[in-house]
Amino acid sequence: MVGWIRRGGPAGAGAERRVSRRGGREWAVDIGAFLFAGCFLVLSADSVAIEPGTSKTALFWDQLGGGLACAALFLRRRLPVPLAVVLLLAEPFSHFITGPILVALFTVAVNRPPRVTAYLSALAFAPVPIFLASEPAADDPRTGSSITYFALIAGAIGWGLYVRSRRQLVLSLRERAVHAAAEARREAREDIAREMHDVLAHRLSLLSVHAGALEFNPGASPDQVGRAAAVIRDSAHQALDDLRDIIGVLRAPEDDARPQPVLADVERLADESRQAGTRVTLDVDVTGGPATAPAIAGRTAYRIVQEGLTNARKHGAGPDAPVSVTVRGASGKGLTVEIRNPAKRDGASAGADIPGAGQGLIGLTERTQLAGGTLEHGWDGSDFRLYAALPWPS
CATH class of the missing domain: 3.30.565.10 (Histidine kinase-like ATPase, C-terminal domain)
Structure with missing residues (x-):
């Protein structure tokens, strides 16, 4: 199933872009990504470093933002890069969107060119110099949380790049297999043409010579005409037998070749x-x-x-x-x-x-x-x- 979205092109020209609708497999993957991000939010809630004095209302809105970020993952197929950018920019204001960020960056690494992934990686790791410049204490819980966060970001991007390269490898092997099959069919056709030419040209040229002898010797005796006609008939039969042998050899298994x-x-x-x-x-x-x-x-x-x-x-x-x-x-x-x-x-x-x-x-x-x-x-x-x-x- 394929839908169409019309978008404005350069100079106001309309352009059409194909958008694949989700099938059963795509829905299952998207739901799995949503559940992963949601579970990550729930499991990491206790370990998130909350600023002292944070009210329950602020915490509620923070968690609600994390839930909305999880739901926004259903847009990752159509808008992977904008979604990742928005989540990365919102990360300093929310403690519960790490899971959606991991899924969004993984999606970009899998489905977008490496250059785009590099740009988003730079945006994701932009806080690192600021973090290092603050000289964080080793015993500060926020230090461990920050290191874990950046390690998870690096893992998501690296895993996405691995999946992308594997898909490209599989696609390349599939294209090579298709090309090899086409080449094998072409070689088979050439073999048939070569065998037919070598065998049938020989037989038919003999037949033509005998027929030409009858044409240029109209006064030949009945015995001569009969012999020439017999040779022509035999040559035609041999040509048909040779053609049958060629097709049989080409169709027969290699161990059963004539x-x-x-x-x-x-x-x-x-x-x-x-x-x-x-x-x-x-x-x-x-x-x-x-x-x-x-x-x-x-x-x-x-x-x-x-x-x-x-x-x-x-x-x-x-x-x-x-x-x-x-x-x-x-x-x-x-x-x-x-x-x-x-x-x-x-x-x-x-x-x-x-x-x-x-x-x-x-x-x-x-x-x-x-x-x-x-x-x-x-x-x-x-x-x-x-x-x-x-x-x-x-």
Whole structure:
């Protein structure tokens, strides 16, 4: 529940300030503060040093002022600073408002900036020099009461500052947790986008190549058309299966994740591209065989080869342009992947009608960096070269 209070702003302009209405918890806290101040008044009544000759009437009005000060604590949420100032200024004229002063100063220390608390602290301790200058006697009861009063003031302000700092710490941790959750969601979306691009771009580019072959060869025999249609159908089914696998891996618990591609699967990628008509030369020289490569490095190398072959189909110089894939690796020396293919710089190629988002190399760079490696890509003469170096600890 929220109420609105209209206050005059600068130059007479109206401004609105939100004031939170008390809920059940707030009422309980305010009643507790009132009872604390009231109990403090009652318990300290016998120890308050009353000036000799004080009449019962004056004492009654003094106690009544203490009671009104306790009741005024219900204004501490809306007017904490004015309330504290009024109580501090009234303290020399009343012996029974110490409890309300403690509650008011605690409220200011909790809910107002430290600078405001410092100002009120200076006001609260302003009588100290006067008290010391009077050279109070150690055996005077008023000396003990004054020292106790200032100690209680210091304790209330210090406790309020502690509560304020703790609340700020909790709020900061909560904000960090929200930020971390948002960052985790963003990384999850990036993982989904990266996996979809790496897998589906490869499958759909194969499908596009086969469909393009049918379009540019209308006189193909029924057997050739049937084989091409079967390849297109299989590629579409594989694309759907790959998409289902991606979503399944991302949704499944970590200990129930489906198998991920490894370095040994690079040969299958090369065969799929050869079936699409691409002349792929694959040279794998890995000490101990591809199966010995680390899982992260092998999976990253697989994605690099996959993206390189996809780009060769989409942006290569022609359907007969060769693509060379070279993989070298050994324990302690690292794993390197190099893909070269001729391509036209103006972007016109046999696969130019296959759309591209231009995000493949960006995502591949991020993937390689996450694996602890580096990725280079660019022109080397008439060839486009994609080169990656991945760590392989000994």
